[in-house]
Amino acid sequence: MMSHLVHGIDVPVMINGRKCTLNSGTDALSLEFAAQTCLIAHVSIDHIVHCKDRMALCLNEPKAVVPGTKAVRGVVMTQYDVPWDAAVRALASLPMFIGTDEVDPVATACGRTHVQIIQDGLTVLIWTSKQCTVVDGVGSVVLQRTRGGMSTFDVHIIHSHDKVQTVEMLPHSMLRQWKDTYGDLAIDVGADPLDPEAIVPLMAAVDFLVEQEHDAGNPIGAPLVEQSASDDEWLPHSSDNSSDSSDYSDCECDTPSSE
Numbered sequence: 001m002m003s004h005l006v007h008g009i010d011v012p013v014m015i016n017g018r019k020c021t022l023n024s025g026t027d028a029l030s031l032e033f034a035a036q037t038c039l040i041a042h043v044s045i046d047h048i049v050h051c052k053d054r055m056a057l058c059l060n061e062p063k064a065v066v067p068g069t070k071a072v073r074g075v076v077m078t079q080y081d082v083p084w085d086a087a088v089r090a091l092a093s094l095p096m097f098i099g100t101d102e103v104d105p106v107a108t109a110c111g112r113t114h115v116q117i118i119q120d121g122l123t124v125l126i127w128t129s130k131q132c133t134v135v136d137g138v139g140s141v142v143l144q145r146t147r148g149g150m151s152t153f154d155v156h157i158i159h160s161h162d163k164v165q166t167v168e169m170l171p172h173s174m175l176r177q178w179k180d181t182y183g184d185l186a187i188d189v190g191a192d193p194l195d196p197e198a199i200v201p202l203m204a205a206v207d208f209l210v211e212q213e214h215d216a217g218n219p220i221g222a223p224l225v226e227q228s229a230s231d232d233e234w235l236p237h238s239s240d241n242s243s244d245s246s247d248y249s250d251c252e253c254d255t256p257s258s259e
Contacts, residue, residue, distance in 0.1 A: 009022075009023065009024055009086050009087045009090045010022070010023055011082065011084040011086065011087040012080045012081045012082060013031075013055075013077040013078065013079065013080055013084065014077065014078045014079075014080045015031070015065065015066055015075050015076070015077050016066050016069070016075070016130060018033060018066055018067075019033075019034075019080060020032055020033045020034075022077065022084070022087055024087070024090050024091060027041060027042050027043075028040060028041045028042060029042070029045070029057070031065060033066070033067050035067050036067050038063075038064075038065050038066075038067075040057065040059070040063065040065070042094065042096070044059055044060055044061060044063070045057060045058065045059060045060070045096050046058045046059065046060045046096060046134070047096050047097075047098055047132075047134050048091055048094060048096055048097045048098065049097075049098045049100065049125060049132050049134065050088055050091070050092075050097070050098070050099050050100065050101070051100045051101065051103075051105060051116065051125070051127070052101055053078060053079060054076055054077065054078050054127070055076070055077045055078075055084075055088070055091075056074055056075070056076045056077070056127070056131065056132030057074055057075050057077070058073065058074040058131075058132060058133075058134055059072075059073050059074055061073075072130075072131070073131070074131040074132060075130065075131065076127070076128075076129060076130055076131060076132060098118070098123075098125075098134070100116055100118050100125065103116045103117070103118055104116075105125075105127060106170065106171065106173075106174045106177075107171075108152075108167065108168065108169045108170055108171075109151075109152045109169040109170075109171065110169060112128060112129070113126060113127065113128055113167065114126075114127040115127070115167055115170065115174070117177060117178070117181055120181070121138055121181040121182055122136070122137065122138055123135065123136055123138065124138055124157055124159075124165070126165070126167060133165070135157055135159050135165050136159060136160060137159045137160035138157055138158070138159045138182075139158050139159060139185065139203075140158045140182060140185035140186070140187065140203050141155050141156065141157050141158065141178055141182050141185065141186050141187070142155070142156040142158070142187045142189060142194065142199055142202065142203070143155055143175065143178060143179075143186060143187065143188045143189065144156070144189050144190070144192070144193045144194055145191060145192075145193055146172075146175060146188050146189075146190060146191070147190050147191045148190075148191030148192075150191070151171070151172065152168075152169040152170055152171055152172065153170055153172060153175060154166060154167065154168045154169070154170070154193065155167050155170060155178060156194070156196065156199045158199065158200065158203050162200045162203075164196060164199050164200065166196065187202070187203070189202075
């Protein structure tokens with residue numbers, strides 16, 4: 001049975017436009033809405049992610065958190081009325097807490113999705129207004145639509161057990177961050193998009209080439225995919241600062257895809 005909740009850190013928050021009060025106990029969180037209270041046991045929470053003005057609860061099983069809504073795998077809370085510094089400090093002591101204040105989120109072209117690379121690249125966070133997807137165990141990334149006049153690019157993130165998570169329409173200002181973080185494991189395939197089904201076989205081939213380089217005693221560092229342009233050639237010119245609406249009119253980046 002859940003312990004009594006500690007009400008010393010009561011803080012008002014907003015979830016999906018609904019006001020509630022967040023409390024924390026020794027083995028559960030409490031979200032107190034006007035009509036009812038939702039208790040969430042610590043053991044049912046995979047991650048609590050905090051990023052400046054937002055905080056996400058990522059659950060290991062779907063749960064109806066907001067009264068009158070369907071069960072979900074996570075929710076995003078925002079501050080309401082008063083700062084939540086005390087609540088953040090209290091939650092930071094929990095083992096599932098991830099603090100990311102030092103990393104600024106980067107928005108996609110449509111502004112509905114934000115991305116953070118944390119923990120030296122081992123984890124990528126994909127935020128929308130309603131959930132935070134924690135992509136753990138990142139091994140490599142494939143970058144596409146990086147040239148050819150586009151003002152944005154896409155990234156396929158290969159993570160645990162050959163799963164692929166895709167984020168579309170990221171600004172070119174973030175391209176260098178992916179390359180610097182992942183080095184030889186950031187594969188730039190240029191202007192044309194790849195079939196998602198081809199991503200994992202491609203990375204298996206890259207892993208084989210890297211292993212061959214190690215076995216031959218050669219230093220790793222040369223590009224594994226031939227580049228036809230210098231880094232500066234695919235950066236947008238000053239006249240391209242404002243993206244044409246056709247670049248992202250069909251953007252689905254608020255629903256990160258996973259293969």
